[in-house]
Amino acid sequence: MLGVSSTGPAPSPTFAKLGVAHEICTALAERGIVNTFAIQELTLPIALDGSDIIGQARTGMGKTLGFGVPLIDRVFDSADVAELDGTPRALVITPTRELAVQVSADLTQAAKHTPVRVTTVYGGRPYEEQIATLSDGVDVVVGTPGRILDLYQKHALQLDQVAILVLDEADEMLDLGFLPAIEKILQALTHKHQTMLFSATMPGPIITMARSFLHKPIHIRAETETESQTHATTKQVVLQAHRMDKVAIMVRALQAHGRGRTIIFTRTKRSAAETAQDLAQAGFTVGAVHGNLNQDAREKSLTAFRNGTIDILVATDVAARGIDIDDVTHVINFQTPEDPMTYVHRIGRTGRAGNTGVAITLVGYDELHKWQSINSELGLATPEPPRWFSTSPELFTALNIPPDAQDSVGPAKRVFGGFSSTERLRGHKGATTRPSRKANS
The missing domain is CATH 3.40.50.300 (P-loop containing nucleotide triphosphate hydrolases)
Incomplete structure (x- = not known):
């Protein structure tokens, strides 16, 4: 060759x-x-x-x-x-x-x-x-x-x-x-x-x-053999977060100055559905793309994200592989990716086509070993991410969050294409009771 x-x-x-x-x-x-x-x-x-x-x-x-x-x-x-x-x-x-x-x-x-x-x-x-x-x-x-x-x-x-x-x-x-x-x-x-x-x-x-x-x-x-596998135009912010505080951290991160289209990655279909509901409850315009949705619903969510009807998309890795949008400003890893290449693919959704972006990774306390493997493989020099909470001043500074950021931005909304975050899913045709977040890290 x-x-x-x-x-x-x-x-x-x-x-x-x-x-x-x-x-x-x-x-x-x-x-x-x-x-x-x-x-x-x-x-x-x-x-x-x-x-x-x-x-x-x-x-x-x-x-x-x-x-x-x-x-x-x-x-x-x-x-x-x-x-x-x-x-x-x-x-x-x-x-x-x-x-x-x-x-x-x-x-x-x-x-x-x-x-x-x-x-x-x-x-x-x-x-x-x-x-x-x-x-x-x-x-x-x-x-x-x-x-x-x-x-x-x-x-x-x-x-x-x-x-x-x-x-x-x-x-x-x-x-x-x-x-x-x-x-x-x-x-x-x-x-x-x-x-x-x-x-x-x-x-x-x-x-x-x-x-x-x-x-x-x-x-x-399109790059040299020794070039970093992650975009230089992407600011990477990695922190250890308690699983019960991850949603609150995201709510504040989504109020950051300059935040535009945002993709939030979860490890499982259930986590994607739950996270989308949590953010809709906090007043954000959000959609979801995961395997539990039929193809029509997934396509509607992707189309709405592309045309700006919604500006936050919660997705699993497989479902998100068709998202090719140049002006995604933020990517959030709600859970630590499974491996280095998944991390590279996820954060590669921002900082594209000459634009700058921010990639935030929330490392659960029980996910530290997984993060350290990614860190070592990619040479990211952050083997022990800081432990920050949703109220930590360091979080606000690192992500350019305004000091008056709240735990919600308005009345609860529907997840795009789904149920209202204030509606109980039980009793709706084809719906299931919302599973406990306890299983998520």
Whole structure:
């Protein structure tokens, strides 16, 4: 494999300067996107040429447009891609439904002034509507491995004309156990095609897959080997917090000066539901995204978060992998992440695209060993976080919280798409009694 690395600050050329079609540049400019990020600058010339690529960059570095722009460009107007006839010319595989929706939206925007049609397929939706869309004709399919494989095996999805294949967040697909399904899809692509594999990390099975299915891939890294895995634009505040005081700390942190869109990560679906209720009780506009919600409810919450209807989203890790928003100002780890990479992915949701951000991690007293493992692996130099409470002056100073911050900001509200925080869940169809917080740390 050939290696390409950026070494230090580099100029930021425009998409137009790198040879991207005028129609695509116009569509990107309408979103205020003119200049490239590092991964895009490195990827575009190689991808537009049709070469196989392994792209490696941290969360929030612009990977989606790194593969999405050349994909649309080549499907739209490349001599080695067959004329559009309603059968897919490109296939993008993502690990989660939410990420599939986000990637599809970005590609649709980039293709706005071209005839390229993009569709999304994933589980949790009726087969019939997706089969009907495919039958009507599409040029780019974005989807999750299981549903893509099912539609292919049902002969509803044609893969024999796919000229470009993208595997997005490959390491996440490994973690979620999707590699067998992906290998079956890859085995169906027996004809010559371009493959682009993007991943934040490169574990052994991903490297093995790359060697098996990619042809002389060029390995692109958007940072140096020794660069920190966390964004320099993100201020990291880590503290030990008593489990009974975590909600009160969050309530005050959410009143910090400059606080905008905020994502709060929890370890479990139950914790996500409870935390969202607690914050709604304190008067915040909040939604939740977790596995106990149906797909419609999750999509409504994500859409509301993106368009500003709600400015706080409580999410589990898997559900949050489709959130690709550049102006998240704060991320809060309500519980210590399970491992270093989860920590990196979580806090990578802020400090993106040149913006600054704040990442707050609440380490329960029984989670200290877990935090110390993360601290050691990432070299964060905070092995023994300070013990602060919701009333600690140090907390107010570190997070720029106004001195008059209260334990609520107004009347109790409904969790977006859910019950009012003052309503009892018992008696509502499909609801369960609120579980005790005692189990949470």
